Amino acid sequence: MSVYQVLERWGIKNYRVIDKKAIEEITLGASILATGGGGDPEIGLLWTLGTLARGKDVVLIHPEDIPDEVVGASVGCLGAPIVLTEKPPSQNVLEKAFKQLSSYLNKDLEVVIPFECGGVNSTVAYAIAGELGIPVVDVDGMNRAFPELHQTSWVANGSHASPAVSVDDRGNMTIIDTKEDNIRAETIARSAAMAYGGISWKASYPLTGKEIKEKSILYSQSIAWEIGKAVKKARESHRDPIEEVMKKLKETREVxxxxxxxxxxxxxxxxxxxxxxxxxxxxxxxxxxxxxxxxxxxxxxxxxxxxxxxxxxxxxxxxxxxxxxxxxxxxxxxxxxxxxxxxxxxxxxxxxxxxxxxxxxxxxxxxxxxxxxxxxxxxxxxxxxxxxxx
CATH class of the missing domain: 2.40.390 (CV3147-like)
Known part of the structure; x- marks a missing residue:
């Protein structure tokens, strides 16, 4: 089933197709919001560009359009950013984690939820969604980056980081299910990343459509996209890019x-x-x-x-x-x-x-x-x- 068949089944007609220009702008904007972290954005960007080059469709949908009963999950990496730069992932690690989480839950995961506005962790959501033929939701768990698994608006508003699946590119896999103990989920995920050599790839935060709407940072991907556009335009017209970021934050977030x-x-x-x-x-x-x-x-x-x-x-x-x-x-x-x-x-x-x-x-x-x-x-x-x- 293609992503467009999924959207037709849900009656969604209002969506945004992500192309090469769009993902470059989103990557730049998310990297600015990432507060200095989130990992190397070039890795997630190249990953998504490769997905697009293979003819896969990447589609971003509004959170209010998700049916309440649909279940999705976030994807991303966990560990030291410097290790990620030196140890890029193989192509199938996130797909493996996402599918294993679906199997463990015995539920279809039908949307991808960006974990954060981070360098790599924002854009890999688009890559895996394109590979699996499902949409990305215009939300994330913080509209910035934070170092630990449980540091999200989802946990802050009553949802939980586990069950989660952590993998590496050598085939190692850890299933984490700590029920409501989010700190323990972070501790186990961190230990797995260290055992894997300093970095791991994870699928986590299985959330219903209702939870996504009630507990996520809504339209965070659009905010990143608008910031990225503004900076690129500033470069082309030789305007102050930082002033343009400030203007766009005022326009999109009213702050x-x-x-x-x-x-x-x-x-x-x-x-x-x-x-x-x-x-x-x-x-x-x-x-x-x-x-x-x-x-x-x-x-x-x-x-x-x-x-x-x-x-x-x-x-x-x-x-x-x-x-x-x-x-x-x-x-x-x-x-x-x-x-x-x-x-x-x-x-x-x-x-x-x-x-x-x-x-x-x-x-x-x-x-x-x-x-x-x-x-x-x-x-x-x-x-x-x-x-x-x-």
């Missing part, structure tokens, strides 16, 4: 974002994802200010993704709000796995989506979860006191 620093990386303290850090790439960078920020110092902690920003010792952003470092000329995001001494860029702060700011959400991906003793204050409240640029 202000804040350009709070411009500088260059002068110091990096990083662990590349060994046993001591449980497979995470963790550490801190230090940036010296340039231009009007001269003589200021910015420090950003990271655990796969950027977590906390301090400028001259004063906190400006805490999780789950987003920190992006963007190249001033191209708008290209500077990721935690590729950053180097001397890289220059502006720091852009973006409010997290409201489904990420629930009481339960702050318990599992707020400041205290990452070991910070500071109380969470929304980024817009912090920067408004300092009069930062919108």
């Amino acid at each position: 202000d974002s804040f350009r709070v620093f411009n500088g260059k990386i002068v110091d990096i303290d990083r662990d590349f994802g060994g046993e001591a850090t449980k497979g995470f790439s963790s550490g801190r960078i230090r940036m010296e200010g340039i231009g009007k920020y001269k003589n200021q110092i910015a420090e950003i902690d990271f655990q796969n993704e950027w977590l906390r920003l301090k400028v001259d010792g004063e906190t400006l952003c805490l999780p789950p709000d987003l920190i992006a470092i963007l190249d001033n000329e191209t708008g290209e995001p500077i990721r935690t796995d590729i950053m180097k001494y001397g890289y220059r860029g502006s720091i852009l702060l973006i409010p997290a989506q409201e489904r990420m700011r629930t009481k339960r959400g702050l318990e599992i991906f707020g400041p205290s979860y990452f070991g910070y003793e500071e109380e969470y204050v929304p980024v817009e409240k912090i920067v408004s006191k300092k009069g930062c640029q919108k």
